[in-house]
Amino acid sequence: MTRRLFWEDMYAREFDAKVVAVEGNRLVLDQTAFNPRGGGLVSDTGTVDSARVTVVVKEGDEIFHIVDTPSEFGAGKMVHGVLDWDRRFRVMRMHTSAHILSSVVNGETGALITGNQISHDESRVDFNLDNFDRDKMSHYIDRVNEAVRRELEVKTYFMKREEVLANPGFVKLANAMPPSVDILRIVEIGDVDTQADGGVHVKNTREIGKVVGLKTENKGKSNRRLYFTVTPSVF
Numbered sequence: 001m002t003r004r005l006f007w008e009d010m011y012a013r014e015f016d017a018k019v020v021a022v023e024g025n026r027l028v029l030d031q032t033a034f035n036p037r038g039g040g041l042v043s044d045t046g047t048v049d050s051a052r053v054t055v056v057v058k059e060g061d062e063i064f065h066i067v068d069t070p071s072e073f074g075a076g077k078m079v080h081g082v083l084d085w086d087r088r089f090r091v092m093r094m095h096t097s098a099h100i101l102s103s104v105v106n107g108e109t110g111a112l113i114t115g116n117q118i119s120h121d122e123s124r125v126d127f128n129l130d131n132f133d134r135d136k137m138s139h140y141i142d143r144v145n146e147a148v149r150r151e152l153e154v155k156t157y158f159m160k161r162e163e164v165l166a167n168p169g170f171v172k173l174a175n176a177m178p179p180s181v182d183i184l185r186i187v188e189i190g191d192v193d194t195q196a197d198g199g200v201h202v203k204n205t206r207e208i209g210k211v212v213g214l215k216t217e218n219k220g221k222s223n224r225r226l227y228f229t230v231t232p233s234v235f
């Protein structure tokens with residue numbers, strides 16, 4: 001299993017690691033700060049030594065770094081990884097914003113997220129909603145920014161499945177993860193949102209800056225899509 005440095009320190013931008021295997025253009029390291037694609041999040045990009053990491057994927061417990069020059073690596077080699085930090089930090093801000101947005105919309109309408117794509121430049125969230133337009137979008141985004149301005153702490157911790165199931169408020173979190181997952185990673189954003197989640201987030205909502213609604217789209221029956229981004233502006 002690849003040690004996930006991004007769970008221990010989501011702000012790690014560089015790391016040392018040992019090559020475990022090279023399979024074609026896929027590099028397996030003993031540990032990595034590269035967050036793989038998954039859960040609607042784009043993967044990190046960056047470099048390992050002089051190779052460009054174009055995408056990172058996970059298969060089971062293993063993480064694979066797709067590199068452009070795999071021939072420079074061999075099992076046992078010590079390497080240095082560097083993330084494209086500007087991109088990653090935007091993904092962390094976008095992802096934390098998406099959680100707050102889902103909580104706001106769910107709290108007001110009962111709608112659930114049916115899909116999401118979190119990227120560094122523009123993100124989108126789908127809701128199973130009938131009634132959605134630009135005014136509604138502005139209203140929800142205002143509510144999200146109110147929460148962001150409260151400078152909520154974002155806590156991340158691990159819990160055993162049985163502990164999660166013993167806590168009535170957390171049962172739905174346990175049910176959201178496959179039964180094969182024994183240890184759940186819980187992400188708690190102040191009093192706004194708690195999820196079982198493997199993704200990367202900021203430590204405090206003040207780092208988000210400001211959330212900006214871009215547009216809404218009708219994606220078929222009871223499926224409404226909202227596009228948003230984040231700006232660095234301080235209130």
Ligand SMILES: [Zn+2]
Pocket residue numbers: 039095099195197198199
């Ligand atoms: Zn998430």
